[in-house]
Amino acid sequence: MYPRRLSKAIHIGSVTVGGNAPVSVQSMTKTDTRDVGATVRQIKELEEYGCEIVRMAVPDSEAAMALATIRKGISIPLIADIHFDYRLALQALEAGVDGLRLNPGNISEPDKVTAVVKAARERQVPIRIGVNAGSLPKTNRTDLTIPQRMVEAALHHIKLLEELNFDLIKVSLKAFDVPTTIEAYTDIAARIPYPLHLGITEAGTPRTGVIRSSAGIGTLLYMGIGDTIRVSLTTHPREEVITGYEILKSLDLRQHGPVLVSCPTCGRCEVDVIELAGKVEQALQTIKKPIRVAVMGCVVNGPGEAKNADIGVACGKGRAILFKKGEQVAVIEESEILATLMREIEGM
């Protein structure tokens, strides 16, 4: 891996983004923000899954008015996502949000930006300049590529904020297209000191969205770029949080709950490892310990992987060998594998 780009640290409520802080995992609520009860419930669930910062859409004044009550009901920092109407940003700041996300493509008049920045500076609330390839500000520069236009838009808005003596800035340059996203982020990473929020926008339904996000976010993180991430998926936001951590865990950037190692199974397998691994994965969702668990189909690679894990099973005909910290500790009947494994994990 490349050394991590050292960015300026900013604080979104209690969470530091940038500097030497761990890469944080964010998500966005999918409830109607005006429905305070449903929104707080969804955030509480996201907190359970380890979400560290939550953002929500603020489409109108009623939603902005709900923010203060939502803020009181949750434990993680809250970011208001504002489009078009700068007055909603002022209202959100008034409500006590921990961060703002503005899209320079749709709040562009300098006096409106000035009003928001002034109010954010008074409260020391960071602003994310969230550039989206689908809503770029108009430009006469027909010579620029899409990634270059994204970077230009971000730099223009960064300059506006800096001229107002404001540097609590975070930047994102999201596109659906993975190479476009990577190009835009790598370009801007070398030109500004601010932390970067990574994401692939409108990435899609869980299967393709996870793949696109892993390719884009994962590549950038491997290059040392990125301080906080949000995986966008067309499904419940808990999946975004789970996927975010899986990306970070796969790059050894964070530890968060168990890592499951399971073999793909093949013709040598004599136990239904596909079903077993699925059940183990499900059961591990409530476990917070950062342990490595192996579910292997046979004695070819099974004992090796199971031995390397903190705990694991290598299956055989009608039974499995249980390993703990490299030692064989028991032989389990097939019907007892899941229950025994989970009991042992809970006792660890």
Ligand code: SF4
């Ligand atoms: S561990 Fe065994 S069953 Fe699983 S894929 Fe490898 S050879 Fe096949």
